[in-house]
Amino acid sequence: MVDMGGSQPVGTAGAVDLPETALQFLSPDGQVRSAGPYSPYVESLTTDDLRSLYRDMVLTRKFDAEATALQRQGELGLWVPSIGQEAAQVGSAHGLKPQDFAFPGYRDHGVLASRGVDLVQTFAHTRGVDHGGWDPREHNCHLYTLVVGAQTLHATGYAIGIVKDHACATGDPTKDEAVIVYFGDGATSEGDLNEALVFAGVNQAPLVFFCQNNQYAISEPTSRQSRVPLFHRGAGFGIPGVQVDGNDVLACYAVTAAALDAARAGMGPTFIEAFTYRLGAHTTSDDPTRYRDSHDAESWKALDPIARLRLYLTLSDHADQNFFDEVDVEGAALAARAREAVRKLEAPPLDSFFDLAYNEPHPLVAEEHAEWTAFETARLELMGAGR
Amino acid sequence: MPNLRTFALPDAGEGLTDAEIVRWLVAVGDEVQINQPVVEIETAKSLVELPCPYDGVVHDLCASEGDVIPVGAPILVVDSQEEVCVAEPQADGSQAPRPLVGYGPSVLRHSTSVSAASGLANASQLRVPQPILAKPPVRQFAKDLGIDLATVRATGPGGIVTREDVTAAQESQAPRQLATYPSDDQPWLDGGTVSSDGRHTRVPIRSVRRRTAEAMVTSAFTAPHVSVFHTIDVTAMMALVDDLRQDKEFADVRVTPLLVVAKALLLAVQRHPEINATWDDEAQEIVYKHYVNLGIAVATDRGLVVPNIKDAHRMKLHELAVSLGDLTRTARQGKTRPDQVSDGTITITNVGAFAIDTGTPILNPGEAAILAFGSIRKQPWVHKNKVRPRWVTQLALSFDHRLVDGGLGSTVLSDVTRVMANPAQALVWG
Numbered sequence: 001m002v003d004m005g006g007s008q009p010v011g012t013a014g015a016v017d018l019p020e021t022a023l024q025f026l027s028p029d030g031q032v033r034s035a036g037p038y039s040p041y042v043e044s045l046t047t048d049d050l051r052s053l054y055r056d057m058v059l060t061r062k063f064d065a066e067a068t069a070l071q072r073q074g075e076l077g078l079w080v081p082s083i084g085q086e087a088a089q090v091g092s093a094h095g096l097k098p099q100d101f102a103f104p105g106y107r108d109h110g111v112l113a114s115r116g117v118d119l120v121q122t123f124a125h126t127r128g129v130d131h132g133g134w135d136p137r138e139h140n141c142h143l144y145t146l147v148v149g150a151q152t153l154h155a156t157g158y159a160i161g162i163v164k165d166h167a168c169a170t171g172d173p174t175k176d177e178a179v180i181v182y183f184g185d186g187a188t189s190e191g192d193l194n195e196a197l198v199f200a201g202v203n204q205a206p207l208v209f210f211c212q213n214n215q216y217a218i219s220e221p222t223s224r225q226s227r228v229p230l231f232h233r234g235a236g237f238g239i240p241g242v243q244v245d246g247n248d249v250l251a252c253y254a255v256t257a258a259a260l261d262a263a264r265a266g267m268g269p270t271f272i273e274a275f276t277y278r279l280g281a282h283t284t285s286d287d288p289t290r291y292r293d294s295h296d297a298e299s300w301k302a303l304d305p306i307a308r309l310r311l312y313l314t315l316s317d318h319a320d321q322n323f324f325d326e327v328d329v330e331g332a333a334l335a336a337r338a339r340e341a342v343r344k345l346e347a348p349p350l351d352s353f354f355d356l357a358y359n360e361p362h363p364l365v366a367e368e369h370a371e372w373t374a375f376e377t378a379r380l381e382l383m384g385a386g387r
Numbered sequence: 388m389p390n391l392r393t394f395a396l397p398d399a400g401e402g403l404t405d406a407e408i409v410r411w412l413v414a415v416g417d418e419v420q421i422n423q424p425v426v427e428i429e430t431a432k433s434l435v436e437l438p439c440p441y442d443g444v445v446h447d448l449c450a451s452e453g454d455v456i457p458v459g460a461p462i463l464v465v466d467s468q469e470e471v472c473v474a475e476p477q478a479d480g481s482q483a484p485r486p487l488v489g490y491g492p493s494v495l496r497h498s499t500s501v502s503a504a505s506g507l508a509n510a511s512q513l514r515v516p517q518p519i520l521a522k523p524p525v526r527q528f529a530k531d532l533g534i535d536l537a538t539v540r541a542t543g544p545g546g547i548v549t550r551e552d553v554t555a556a557q558e559s560q561a562p563r564q565l566a567t568y569p570s571d572d573q574p575w576l577d578g579g580t581v582s583s584d585g586r587h588t589r590v591p592i593r594s595v596r597r598r599t600a601e602a603m604v605t606s607a608f609t610a611p612h613v614s615v616f617h618t619i620d621v622t623a624m625m626a627l628v629d630d631l632r633q634d635k636e637f638a639d640v641r642v643t644p645l646l647v648v649a650k651a652l653l654l655a656v657q658r659h660p661e662i663n664a665t666w667d668d669e670a671q672e673i674v675y676k677h678y679v680n681l682g683i684a685v686a687t688d689r690g691l692v693v694p695n696i697k698d699a700h701r702m703k704l705h706e707l708a709v710s711l712g713d714l715t716r717t718a719r720q721g722k723t724r725p726d727q728v729s730d731g732t733i734t735i736t737n738v739g740a741f742a743i744d745t746g747t748p749i750l751n752p753g754e755a756a757i758l759a760f761g762s763i764r765k766q767p768w769v770h771k772n773k774v775r776p777r778w779v780t781q782l783a784l785s786f787d788h789r790l791v792d793g794g795l796g797s798t799v800l801s802d803v804t805r806v807m808a809n810p811a812q813a814l815v816w817g
Contacts, residue, residue: 069422073440074397285400287433290725339421 016299019229022275023255024245028303030311032250041254047318053094053249054313055327057086057306060110062331063119066338067126071284075342076126082109084247084279087305088212089182090114091252092274095260096180098140103155103181106144107212107278111182115141119334120341129347148183149190152209155181156196159205159269168206169266176264178206180256186217188233189225197271201237206263208256209234209271212246214278219291234271246276247305277303350376392441394425394463396456400432405457408450409434409593417445425463443467452578453591521548529553558583574688595690606752610666610787614747615797618781619804620768625778627810640708644780645683645737648760649707651806652735653679653700654816655799662799663732664755666789673790682734682751683711685718692718693751695731735760745781755791758803759783780807 018024023035025042032042064082071079082089089110096102096115104111112119116139124133125144132143145151159179162168167177187193188211200207213230215222222230231241244255252274259270277300281288288297313319354369396406406428413425424436425445447464450456519536520543521529528550529536536548539556543549559580579590592600624647631642656663656679665674681699685692694717696702696710717723734751739762748757761781768777784800806812 066422069438072397072399072435072437074395075440077398078401281433285432287435290433 016277016296016303018245018303019243019275021229021231021243022245023243023251024248025250025254026248026308026312028308030308030315032312032316035251035254038251038254038258041257042250045250045253049094050309050313050318051323053090053253054306054309054319055330056090056094056110056113057249057309058327059331059334060086060090060113060119061306062328062335063113063338064109066335067123068280068284070339070342071126076123076284077128078126079284080107080126080282081278081280081284082107084300084305085212085214085276086110087249087309088210088246088252088274088276091249092180092182092208092210092256092272094253095257096140097174097178097260097264099175099177100260100264101140101142101155101158101177101179103142103151103158103179104144105148105151105182105184105187106146107184108144108182112141115139117141120338123338123342123345127342127345129345147192149187149192149196152181152183152187152193152196153199155179155207156200156203156205159200159207159263160203162206163203168264173261173264176206178208178260178263180208180210180260182210182212184217185211185213185215185222185225185230186220187211188230189217197234197237197239197269200269201234201239204266204268206266207269208259208263209239209269210256211271211273212276213273214246214276215296216278216282216288216292218282218286219288229273231271231273234269239269239271241271241273243273243275246274247300247303247308249305249309389446389466390443390468391446392443392465392467393461394437394440394465396428396458396460396462397437398458399428399430399435399437403430403432403458405455406430407455408452408462410452411448412436413439413445413448415445415448419443419445419465437462439463439465441465441467451591453593453597519548520546525550525553532557595687595692599691602752603749606750609668610750611789612747612750612785613788613791613793613796614783614785615793615800616745616781616783617800617804618779619808620770620777621763621780621807622778624807624810625763636705637708640705641712642708643711644739644763645735645760646704646708646711647807647810648758648803649681649683649699649711649735650704650813651803652733652758653681653707654806654813655802656733657700658802658816659795659799662756662786662791662795664790665732665753666755666787676732678732680730680732682731682754683714684734684736684748684751685715686740687719687721689721692723692728693731693734694718694723694727695734733757739763739780745783747783748785750785750787754787756784756786756796756799758800759785782807 023038024033025035025038026032035042061083067076067079068081070076085107089108090113093102093111093114102111102115109119109122112122117134121133122144124130134141134143136142142151142154145154162177162179167175170176181196183193193209197209199205200209211230213222217225226233229243231243234241242255242259244251246252255272259272262268262270277296279297279300310319310324313323350372351369354365354372357365399406407430408426409429410427411425412427413419413423419425419439419442421440421442422438425439426437428435428437443465445463446466449461449463456462520541521536525548526536529539529548532553534553534556536553539548539552541548542552576588576590578593579588581588621644624644628642628644628647631637631646660677661675663676663679665676667674678698679700680695680697682693682695685694694714696707696714699707699710702710714727717727731751731754733754734748734757736746736748736757737760738746738748739760742762745761746759748759750757759782761783763778763780765776766779767774768779769775770777782800782804784796784803786796786799802816806816
């Protein structure tokens, strides 16, 4: 159980100007305060829930650091660091139920960790052996989408499918399904997201648009992309918007869980803006010091999402040093396993190209598959004869 | 038996072909751990630290600071104590793993010819034992000098080691010592190697020095330079500088004659904007800039840096003083960011700081004019028909004669000096 102190929904901290509209439960000094109607969601979090949030954030960060190093050692073609955004990703994804479906962008390692996807599987595409890396149906978590904002359309289609299948608003919240889609501030300037908002709005799709505003679309600051705060964007499409302190894992959890509940109950989509900051580069291919003041990164470090939750867990006796040590050991083991696994990654068999193209049998694909199998069999026989 | 593992230069961006070794963070013999930063490299895109992929002891640094290394070439050899069961990729070109993205280096195929100083050849010979070819007299010569033939780069036909190769190896190996130490008072020798007779030191050409050289060569041999000079009485300007130093509004900044010169140049550019331009040879166009990014040449420990004040034409005098102070301070601390040195439009070089009267400066590439500001000295000067001690200085303006004619260049210099001789002129033009 989480005890609330006084009621101060407004967040201000350090040298960073957090917008006054951003909902905050957990302040950087480790104190939890009430934030109006969302409070029940935070109050109902158990010790195990809180520890699980902490664990997923730490594992995500350790893995991310290892992956960044592996790219610098030539083992990965590219890496997209998530450092600094763990609270937004892990907090929101913990609001999902097993039957829900998540559509991540390409930086959302914390979402994968929370959905139970083995993070090592993300290397399949950053090492260039596969276009995907995991079976989306296994954990109800779609593949990373590299085309900025395109996943918002995929998610909208999926969510409209839920409406057509009558799989939401049935009156049974344990069966109702909802969808969440992740994207960044840069995607809000894309046509795809705006189209997705149109269709999700008019169809009242059970979809949560989760925008991680990390302040930069590669090198373009948010101020050069929008005249209004991003969470106002939904209003024109008839979609309510909420802004949340993206470095506060409790607020991200509560607001997303509430929005997903509303979606499952048939109340349509919500647009959430998590106000956060990417502490690393956009990808390992760019140099943020060329477009960003390094002082900014320093002041954002004071708002670190992991340090904040750790402080709260300690102050409120939800966890002690033993627990933190255990998680650190687990993180180091994950990093070691990632290092070990990356070189052993193999391309999937070519059969999977044919098998995974369509959900149902397709005559043209079946014909091409048969042709290829015949060719491959003959080739292998020839090679055997050559020896 | 040492267990040597090679760290090949990765592609730190997408599709890069090479990178420059900026700084080694470890030395031979150091213990290193997985993911410990070992070297700072500069690519076409960014400056990054590379983390070590192995635990162990540094066995060899295959490249020197300042070397430009192709992606995929070995940069570091670590003696890792652990047993390896998987065969490590070899460092010779044939078996090297292909870079994950991009086309990889074109020079990798004949990588032994990349650079003798980089130690590349040494590194590959460590792992590819081959019979060493050399004639008996050369073998004796090497033995006399105490040179191991296995460490000599062969340039003779069919890979034969020649007498010259042995001599070259002696020169590169024997004096392999730092000429100076960090506390030394000869920082320009840092990282160099002393010749065996001790009469000269070879220092690799590194980042700032290399970039300065490239910029100067490009500028001097593409833009035909013309310089004009003017000597003037700046006693009135010196009085103004004194007044400003007393002014409460300027209490928080350092007021120098350079500040007035900067303002004078900005006013001259405002009156003759056509000097604030670039000759774009490729497009066969002249690009006139409607903004002034005022460059200031700053001498630093690492060499010459020319950061510029963005949109200086919009600045009030106080704001300009603040920017001037920030810019020189940042440059002296070596913290100038790449964006601060790019897109300059016109430059001032304050040669007076070295008590020099004037010079014929070389243009910052892409700019059409550069103003040299000499020292200000009390000199006999005819003032109101009498010889008086007055504050006198000399200015020089070099310009690109492709787009600036003598008339324009001279008028601009004359306008600058008019404001300096009589700051009240700024009231008329400002």
